[in-house]
Amino acid sequence: MSVKIIIGYLRLFSRVLQQEQVDLSKVVSPELWKDFQACLDNPDEKDFDVERYASLLQAAQPHFTRPITLVLAEHANLQDLGLMGYLASTSIDLQQALQLLQRYYSLVFKQTNLEQLDVQQFPDYIQIVWSASYRDYREMYELNLALIFKIAQSIVQDALIPPQTIQFGYAPHTALYHFEKFYGCPIQIQQGHYAIRFSNQILKAKSIAADQQLNQVLSTQAQQSLNSVSSFEIQQQQFRQKIHSLIEQGLLQQEEVLQSYVAKRLHCSERTLQRQLKAYELNFQDVLDQYRLEQSKLYLQQGRSLSEIAERLNYADQSAFGRAFKRWTGVTPKQFLKSL
Incomplete structure (x- = not known):
């Protein structure tokens, strides 16, 4: 969300x-x-x-x-x-x-x-x-x-x-x-x-x-x-957004292992981070994928190149990004752009 x-x-x-x-x-x-x-x-x-x-x-x-x-x-x-x-x-x-x-x-x-x-x-x-x-x-x-x-x-x-x-x-x-x-x-x-x-x-x-x-x-x-919104939903959303914020910072600093970086910024081990995510019915890969999907759509709408998006989102190359995007959406980035 x-x-x-x-x-x-x-x-x-x-x-x-x-x-x-x-x-x-x-x-x-x-x-x-x-x-x-x-x-x-x-x-x-x-x-x-x-x-x-x-x-x-x-x-x-x-x-x-x-x-x-x-x-x-x-x-x-x-x-x-x-x-x-x-x-x-x-x-x-x-x-x-x-x-x-x-x-x-x-x-x-x-x-x-x-x-x-x-x-x-x-x-x-x-x-x-x-x-x-x-x-x-x-x-x-x-x-x-x-x-x-x-x-x-x-x-x-x-x-x-x-x-x-x-x-x-x-x-x-x-x-x-x-x-x-x-x-x-x-x-x-x-x-x-x-x-x-x-x-x-x-x-x-x-x-x-x-x-x-x-x-x-x-x-x-x-x-x-x-x-009107349940306490759990609010806390879950706030925790997810906090992880998104740290993921963004990690990507800006070109951190290779994002989960490790996020855990360090939260002053906990990766295992503790996994437990915290589980408590909010989340897992790190899903949260990371959601962040990447939201950002990739935004970058595509801004007219950024596929190679630049791949680099910003820490993919090896634009082909790897393209495969991930199709897995999330069912279409390639170019097909997504044509549909806009």
Whole structure:
């Protein structure tokens, strides 16, 4: 199961494309565009994952002079974030809004996310931080950071004090000065984490639409949504995503024996890793194959060559990759591309 996002993100993207008169239907693969439209039309029946959303953002970028993530954030409204947006707007102040954001952040990803948002308070400042394990998600990380900033700006009564600093886990594909102008502060690149830091003064910034009675009702709804997925399913998904993250890191470092690498990163033996996987009804080869399948489809849609994909996914050559792909899907990579 891949990381899913709520319908608000898709509606926001669609709204911006319409307002800016950008047509991606002939730019992205027919399959991707069809799935995007199907999810917009039937959000209760269809899911859309972060990988495909990031692909859409990347495809749209050449049509904009500024980072698409910042354009989206500027057009966003509270409804686009679902329950999270309404919880933030009805909070007494920004401190309560941030506490609720931390508690219910996983609802934005339909509880399929691995990377938890953390609100850290220090004597002089507060920062919102989360890990960045997936290089291909960088636009999604940038978008969420910008959304948090814009929502904070929109719900407080007075002008929001600019952040002290912004941290990016990966260098953006567009110029940094766009982001520094947007946030009004310096941008630092430090691999592994995204963060936004404010002075503690912002915590008491009052909300324009504070309503504690409504906020409590919404909090109850949010908690019920969290409880709707079984604890085992959540833990299984989180563990699988953790293994996927470590597999990606191992591939980037060109590790030959991925299972051994993952076990070392988890500070356990390979046998212990196998037991942990078994406890979640998983096995390493299946998890690895799932990761490779998801990534290979993404790479194919991005137009990468078979030899490059084989190298990225640690296959001896493109023939070995082709055989594996056909075993997973029943078709060759070229046949898969023709079907798009």
